[in-house]
Amino acid sequence: MGDEIVDNNPLKKRQRKKRKNFIANAKKYAKKGQMGRGTKVPEELYQYFVGILDAIKEGVTDPDERQALVNNVLERTKGEELNVVGNQLGCRLVELLLPYSSAEHLERFMNILSPELRKLCSDNFSSHIIETLLRVSCQRATEHLQDENTEEEVPKKKKKLEKESEYSEEHKQLCYDFTLKICKYALNNLEDFVWDQSANYILRSSLKCLSGITLLPGEKPKVNMFKETVQDKKGIPPHLTTMEYKVVPEEFKEIVKEFANRLSVWPQFKDLPYQNMTSALLQVLLYAVKNVDKDLTKNLVKKLLNESFAPDDWTSTGNDDKKDKIDVDNYEEGKEKMENAAGSLPPVFESESAVRLLEAALFVSKKKMYTQLYAKCFINRLSQLAAMPMLNFTVQRLIDNCKIKEEFEPMFEELSTKYSTLLASGNTGVLVALAKACLRIKTKQMQFIQHLEAALKCSDEDKQFALQCLRLLPADGAPPPPNYFINVHGSVILQTILDFQRPAKAVNSLLELSPEQLVYVLSDPKGCHVADALCRGQFVGVKARDKLLWKLKGYYQTLALSQHGSRALEQVFEVVSPEQKIKIMTELADKSNLLNSTQYGRLIAAKLDVATFKTSQKNWEQARKNKT
Numbered sequence: 001m002g003d004e005i006v007d008n009n010p011l012k013k014r015q016r017k018k019r020k021n022f023i024a025n026a027k028k029y030a031k032k033g034q035m036g037r038g039t040k041v042p043e044e045l046y047q048y049f050v051g052i053l054d055a056i057k058e059g060v061t062d063p064d065e066r067q068a069l070v071n072n073v074l075e076r077t078k079g080e081e082l083n084v085v086g087n088q089l090g091c092r093l094v095e096l097l098l099p100y101s102s103a104e105h106l107e108r109f110m111n112i113l114s115p116e117l118r119k120l121c122s123d124n125f126s127s128h129i130i131e132t133l134l135r136v137s138c139q140r141a142t143e144h145l146q147d148e149n150t151e152e153e154v155p156k157k158k159k160k161l162e163k164e165s166e167y168s169e170e171h172k173q174l175c176y177d178f179t180l181k182i183c184k185y186a187l188n189n190l191e192d193f194v195w196d197q198s199a200n201y202i203l204r205s206s207l208k209c210l211s212g213i214t215l216l217p218g219e220k221p222k223v224n225m226f227k228e229t230v231q232d233k234k235g236i237p238p239h240l241t242t243m244e245y246k247v248v249p250e251e252f253k254e255i256v257k258e259f260a261n262r263l264s265v266w267p268q269f270k271d272l273p274y275q276n277m278t279s280a281l282l283q284v285l286l287y288a289v290k291n292v293d294k295d296l297t298k299n300l301v302k303k304l305l306n307e308s309f310a311p312d313d314w315t316s317t318g319n320d321d322k323k324d325k326i327d328v329d330n331y332e333e334g335k336e337k338m339e340n341a342a343g344s345l346p347p348v349f350e351s352e353s354a355v356r357l358l359e360a361a362l363f364v365s366k367k368k369m370y371t372q373l374y375a376k377c378f379i380n381r382l383s384q385l386a387a388m389p390m391l392n393f394t395v396q397r398l399i400d401n402c403k404i405k406e407e408f409e410p411m412f413e414e415l416s417t418k419y420s421t422l423l424a425s426g427n428t429g430v431l432v433a434l435a436k437a438c439l440r441i442k443t444k445q446m447q448f449i450q451h452l453e454a455a456l457k458c459s460d461e462d463k464q465f466a467l468q469c470l471r472l473l474p475a476d477g478a479p480p481p482p483n484y485f486i487n488v489h490g491s492v493i494l495q496t497i498l499d500f501q502r503p504a505k506a507v508n509s510l511l512e513l514s515p516e517q518l519v520y521v522l523s524d525p526k527g528c529h530v531a532d533a534l535c536r537g538q539f540v541g542v543k544a545r546d547k548l549l550w551k552l553k554g555y556y557q558t559l560a561l562s563q564h565g566s567r568a569l570e571q572v573f574e575v576v577s578p579e580q581k582i583k584i585m586t587e588l589a590d591k592s593n594l595l596n597s598t599q600y601g602r603l604i605a606a607k608l609d610v611a612t613f614k615t616s617q618k619n620w621e622q623a624r625k626n627k628t
Helices: 002-007 021-032 044-058 063-076 081-085 086-101 103-121 125-150 155-165 169-186 200-209 252-264 269-274 274-292 294-309 331-346 352-364 368-379 380-384 393-401 405-415 417-425 430-442 445-455 465-471 488-498 504-511 515-522 527-536 544-553 555-563 562-574 578-590 599-608 612-614 617-627
Strands: none
Touching: 044 063, 044 086, 063 086, 063 103, 081 086, 086 103, 086 125, 103 125, 103 169, 125 200, 125 578, 155 515, 169 200, 169 252, 169 488, 200 252, 200 274, 252 269, 252 274, 252 294, 269 274, 269 294, 269 352, 269 617, 274 294, 274 352, 274 465, 294 352, 294 368, 331 393, 352 368, 352 393, 368 393, 368 405, 380 393, 380 405, 380 417, 393 405, 393 430, 405 430, 405 562, 417 430, 417 445, 430 445, 445 488, 445 504, 465 488, 465 504, 488 504, 488 527, 504 527, 515 544, 515 555, 515 562, 527 544, 527 562, 544 562, 555 562, 555 578, 555 599, 562 578, 562 599, 578 612, 578 617, 599 612, 612 617
């Protein structure tokens, strides 16, 4: 049984090594008489910091308690500021607390650290404090600009309450001046900071603050150890192509332009994409300039393309028209051919750091520049790139950022015969990108389903399309094992197909599953999201939803008891008619005691108010009406 599960999960990620516990290590250092790495702090203060980190880890949710803790700890650092920020443990703690610090404490750190900037910016530990000070001061200096931007949406009473809690004008001006001071200092020392491992991060933070970047594509928000929830800031999913920027003053934007102009005239500019540290800086620069100056963005991308990604003196060592002929049936042999043909690719594809910068360039480019990037780097090479472990992500970003039907269609055709290769190589993210592009641009939707059907070896009469799509494995004629693996990309592809203009193939094959199979899919962490698309799909008919309800009859209790099944049940319950809601409630109320056996069952019982329904159906119906 165990072997079957492993066999059906060939693409499962390896388990990551367990991260070392920072606080446990700090305690271990203290026992040896070593007060952490970096500068020395008094033993008493070190032990105090360890205790505070322990308390924070347990969770400090009350705002008043949290503010008292922040004030007490920062008060204890008086006179030891430089030693504390240079110590690994002290730096970690101060970094956590500064965003919640009072105006007095923040200004104290600004004043004491400012004269030592040269030394602190290049230090492994204290450079993090400079970054945090920069972020916090920039946030406080520009907070009123965000309020002005949303003035119409905020009620008057709420606005008055917010104004009372704001920082003084004097403090905001000091924060504004400090932000400018750090950013200009970083600009003046650009030649040194670019190559310094610690100071390079300060350059990136400066660009983010000056341009109003909240999160970079693919970046996840940091969750403070105070156990604050991330709320709606969940990062930018990989296939989204928009970024949100804060409102920033024009003076900030001018400094971003100066950064770009200074870097672009460097003699070694064309080599910067090929090193990890400098490539990361250029990526942030591109995202920053995107919000500042469209012409400057275009010039930067053009310079990178012509001088670095695919320079004019670059010549192909292979035949671009023939290099995509890879043997699908013998993937290993095809892989060898791809590696041998690597010399026929532009220089940008030889370095991972340069490839990541190319992805950023695709993200920020407008239509004309995007076309040039596609023509010079990708055309007639997509099928080769898509099957390579590192470069398939770049193909995904190319497809994600395509907005013109006439450009997408040649990409689609070039990859149309390579679906089996993509399945064999495990680069199924390319299929996700194609599916989302078909939906977004409203073209080639039926052809996508046909090509995927052929790759999964499903015939027109075969009712297993949805199941094979979820597994992303070609059909072998045998029924799936009891606990088969649902591929996350397969689930996303199926959800996208359900949003197509003609999703009948996917809908019918889903509804042909036995009730047990359907419950298995909807109770899976990845499969449960299929319920969202099935219930809310614009082109999924009412009859299909009725059939889904009929299929699940007798299994609502089972769904309600599991974590992901209960989520799918909620989605179904939201879209059905009042009469169908009563049928679901009748089934849940029939064995309502079972719901209390799991925490998810109890949540569903509370949300749907099963107790009231069991007592009086009329009262439950009236309560539902009052809510709406």
